[in-house]
Amino acid sequence: MSDQYLGEFEQLVLLAVVRLSDGAYGVPIRREIEKRTDRKVTVGALYSTLDRLEAKGYVSSWFADPTAERGGRSRRYFRIEPLGTEALALAKDMFDRMWKGVRLA
């Protein structure tokens, strides 16, 4: 259980990858999180989290062909792996259990 625990930001990143499905690479992931959570995400934080998630086997990534709009540089696309899905589900369950019966003021 403990090694499957997801940090809050990790959850946000994973969810963004899921939401974007085929279009998940750096720029839209960042925009998705910024748009929905209203918080600033720096490139450095994003990639270090994605790298961590990949190391744990929650996501996988591949490189697309270079495009001109990126100055001839390629994109790195991300896709959620079964392990990642499982971790997300566990995290959601955990929160649901904690919220059950809680009423704020």
Place this chain on the structure above:
Amino acid sequence: MRRLVPGREGEIIAGDLREEFETRGGGRFWYWREVLSCLAVRLSPHRLTAPDLRQDLHYAVRVLRRNPGYTLTAMVCLALGIGVNSTVFTMVDELFWEPLQVPQSDRVMVIGRSGEESTCSYRDYQELERRVAAPGGRLFSGLLAYDNVPISLDVEGTSQIVMGEAVSANFADILQLPAQAGRWFRPEDEQPGSDPVAVLSDGAWTRRFGRSMSAIGKRVRIETQWYRVVGIAPPGFLGVSPPHAMEIWIPLTSQPYAKELLANPGERERPRVLVIGRLADGTGMRTAEAALQSVDAQIRREFPRDTASTGALTLAVTAGASMPAVREVATPISIMLLSVTGIVLLIACVNVANLLLSRSAVRRREMAVRQALGASRWRLVRQTLAEGIVLAAGGVALGLFFGLGASRLLARSLPALPHVGMVVLDLNVNWREAIFAAVAGLASAVLFTLSPAIEHSRPDLTSSLKGEGAGGRRLRQRDVYVIVQVALSLTLLIVATLLVRAMQHAQGLDPGFAMDHRLAARIYVSEPEYTEESGKLFLARLLDTVRAAPGVRSATLSYTTPLSFSDSVCTSTTPDVRPRRASSDVVVPGYFDTMAIPILHGRQFAPTDQPGSPPVLIVNQTFAARNWPNEDPLGKTLWLGCDTKEPRTMAQVVGVARDAKYESLDEAPRKFIYRPLAQSWVGFVAVIVETSGAPAEFTAPLRALLHRLDSDLRVYEIETLEQYASQSLWKVRWQATLLAVFGGLAMLLAAVGLYGVVAYSVAQRTREIGVRLAMGAQRTDVLWMVLARGLGLTAVGIGAGLVLSAGVTRLLATLLYGISPLDPVAFGVASLGWMAVAMLASYVPARRAMKVDPVVALRWE
């Protein structure tokens, strides 16, 4: 970016940033923040530190906490070194690198002319601005002209000389600086016949009006003219002429002399101004510079003139002091201070290295055990480095704290600079200083851990494990350290002593006039209250009254104040040759008596020298000797006037005065001429009074006397001539004070180092000393043995220091007012001083050695 984040990952991130940059146009700032975020993640402890390095740091902290005395000593040494460095760095930073406090200051360019004081004339500025900032060829969003001038400012009855900037009306628009109350200038403020208006600085508003809104609309007087206050500059804005702090801004065209010059369409060369421009969006600096130069050349072709400026226009980002003159004075001082404090830091680092070395001796066994158990050499080096880094971090933190305190102390205790409105150290720790301190700390950590780390990493396993004493090599290394410390700190001490001696010597120099029992009050008699005629009558009445006052021996008037500033005029011996500048003063009959300047030939000015009578002047020896070598200067004719187009006036030499010092005590003999006040009227004069009692005590009576004569008379500073003289020595006093402080600090640090080495050797030799005592050695023999070691090291250090100093002091020759750079007194005093300190530093451990109990010492092993 690509260099910071290597490989494929860098590619991807760069691509992302590029893509987003295109769509959102975030600006440079955004881009760099993003790049930094990648770096920050990379450098964060979690990523960077392999678990064992974290362990190293952890272990280092534990070791250091177990030895608080050692840790504290090392950190305080470092903190002192880093503290003085960051203080001096702040100062230098302010002079050279601090950007103007305006929006997007990196687009604000100071436009200078190589090799010249001012950029161009006001008319050329207008032409330049019209061509390069015109909506068609948008290179600049605008150019502004300014000039900084000491201004006599009268606000509600108090008179003071402050710094102000006379500026073009677009000043605040181009700097993008809103007024905090009221408004800045408008184009109509520049129109001929408009009501003169002024903007006050936040400081001036606070000091003179208590931040009351009623200040707006108030009238203040500058020189002869009244100005209406229309606005208050934003807080913290001190103008565009650092290190001077401005108190007031006025439109350049509102000044009477500028008005007069600009009313004459033939005048293209004056008034002179400095120029600042804001680059238009998308214009590169080099493009703008090239374009400016070609426009400038065009203007010079279209409006040819005799005294053409020859330098090319240059562009530079406004940072620090923009005026070349200020930079010229500040550069050598800054270099000297930075090297001196660098030496202090070096000495501090050597101390810490020494401490680590002695600890390494103690920990040889531990290191040997670790190595025997399989630790790699790199691992051991890293352990020492980790300790060094922890020490350095503590040192930097403490040092910044010290630095802040030291800056405050320095700002308060340093002798004031003589320049009006000079901001001495507006000392806030800024990020540049913090970075500087961190880099200095890191560099020193590497410096002082390197040699102990290497030492640690190759212990001789067998002997170390047996716990045997130290080998000879390490001791020799420590000895070299001490010798270097002594030599360096002695050099600083010698330089400081030399400067102090030079200062004393300069104070005793003969200025060529009498200073004692004399004081000067600066007054301003001007229109509209006084015309030239009524002003002269008033000054005559003033002189009579002052001369009749009790305690007054004599009194006179002079335009300049000795040893503070002097005026200059153009002279030529015939009306058709090119005029040359000579310093000058305007005085009244009796001036030479009051100042005790002998007239060598001819006569003084007399009451008969009046506007109607033939113009006369008195020259000094140097003037006479340069213009008429081997001739009698009396009766010679001089032509006065700088303008080659206008007719010059003629005057006859009636006397030759002995040479004196005019602007500063260290100046070379200069040409000087005196003119009578009756024939060349000035209303801004110094009343110089010779008193029978102490001159300072006459300040209040003199002020009261002047007030009785005219209650509205503008009276500025009243100071004794000795005060003026001592102010003129500010440079040497400044340097002497700072160096004495730093030299003392260096000596203290080096003495700690010496003490450490001697104490360590005593600790190492406890057994040997015990054996000696047991064998019947006298305790005084032991005392001398230890003392001799400390003093021997010091002697070698002093020898090296003397040689080093002999090389270094030569560079100071221009600051020494004639004292020899090899002045034996300074060298002797400093060396003896060091010897005494060395005695003390070695005596303490020597006493401890003397008290060694042979029984205990032998059993201890």
